[in-house]
Amino acid sequence: MMQTMEQGGAMLSGRVLRTQNSFFYVQTGQGVIDCKLRGRFKKKELICPGDRVEIQLLSDGTGVIEGLLERQNLLKRPAVANVDQVVLTFAAAQPDIHPLLLNRFLVLAESSAIPHILICVNKIDLLPMEDGRTVLSDYESIGYPVLRVSAEKGWGMDELRRILAGRTTVFSGPSGVGKSSLLNRLDTSFDLEVGRVSEKIKRGRHTTRLARLFPCEGGYIVDTPGFSSIEMTDIEASELVHFFPEFASHLGGCRFTPCTHSHEPQCSIKEAVEAGELFRERYEAYLSLLDEIETRKKDYS
Numbered sequence: 001m002m003q004t005m006e007q008g009g010a011m012l013s014g015r016v017l018r019t020q021n022s023f024f025y026v027q028t029g030q031g032v033i034d035c036k037l038r039g040r041f042k043k044k045e046l047i048c049p050g051d052r053v054e055i056q057l058l059s060d061g062t063g064v065i066e067g068l069l070e071r072q073n074l075l076k077r078p079a080v081a082n083v084d085q086v087v088l089t090f091a092a093a094q095p096d097i098h099p100l101l102l103n104r105f106l107v108l109a110e111s112s113a114i115p116h117i118l119i120c121v122n123k124i125d126l127l128p129m130e131d132g133r134t135v136l137s138d139y140e141s142i143g144y145p146v147l148r149v150s151a152e153k154g155w156g157m158d159e160l161r162r163i164l165a166g167r168t169t170v171f172s173g174p175s176g177v178g179k180s181s182l183l184n185r186l187d188t189s190f191d192l193e194v195g196r197v198s199e200k201i202k203r204g205r206h207t208t209r210l211a212r213l214f215p216c217e218g219g220y221i222v223d224t225p226g227f228s229s230i231e232m233t234d235i236e237a238s239e240l241v242h243f244f245p246e247f248a249s250h251l252g253g254c255r256f257t258p259c260t261h262s263h264e265p266q267c268s269i270k271e272a273v274e275a276g277e278l279f280r281e282r283y284e285a286y287l288s289l290l291d292e293i294e295t296r297k298k299d300y301s
Helices: 100-111 131-133 137-141 157-164 179-186 237-245 243-250 270-274 281-300
Strands: 011-020 023-028 031-037 052-057 063-068 085-091 116-122 146-148 168-172 212-216 218-222
Touching: 011 031, 023 052, 023 063, 031 052, 052 100, 085 100, 100 116, 100 237, 100 281, 116 179, 146 157, 157 179, 168 179, 179 218, 237 243, 237 281, 243 270, 270 281
Parallel strands: 031 063, 085 116, 085 168, 116 146, 168 218
Antiparallel strands: 011 023, 011 052, 011 212, 023 031, 052 063, 212 218
16 A cells, blocks of 8 residues: 655545546555545546545645656556556357457557557357367467356356456456456455346447556456447558557568558558468558548548
8 A cells, every 4th residue: 555645644645446436545554535626627537536636625624636756657548657567358158259349449558658568358258178278379479378167156256366366457448348246256356247148130239438446466356348349530641550569570561661561562561461470460450440440531631
């Protein structure tokens, strides 16, 4: 826990666990304190879950946020600050893994400078054993650890706890993949609402509505709202290739500069894909996201 900033306990520092309406719930060495913002903060969006803040303790036991400490990083959607790792959670089935959506989440995490990015595949019990052992193995080969678990059966929970220990971890992913079920399996005191997957559209219902931090395994875990899509609104077309880390060793050999790595001849990225040196599914995701970004730019120009 954070230490007292000044003698007398009037000033404390702490970690924002969640925000709701105009209130901020801050974990300090004296417990969780309900806080409001000092008037000079003109927009409450300046403070988000995960932020480290300085607060003034009031006589009624509430607090006022006086300052925002420097951030390590910021995951923009949903907004969570000072993240050590992100666990991108998908389901092995019901709903099936959508490759483009998976790559959207990976790009968002890479663009937010999150130090560690892992993929967690839940509902592994719904696949034949051999398929379960190899699902998303191509993503392992390019450097993304893949943890295969089952919240229903309790498989992989010990390994997940080891990964979470002492870190601030964001759980993110589409709706219906079982994020809340996983967290409830880790700690029954969370008692998170669990949604059901629609039999008609095979998609989940959003059960988590606000990002919030929960103390867990000596660190924090962050359950985030589920998503069915993510727009690449903060990424420029020229930046996108840098959020596919396995492309890096093939940059610099293109005939044209700059190169979008889409239609140009003698492109080192395209050549590496054709040679089997780069995973084609990732390249196709890159092209889809690039087209989306360029189309958005034209629409707003």
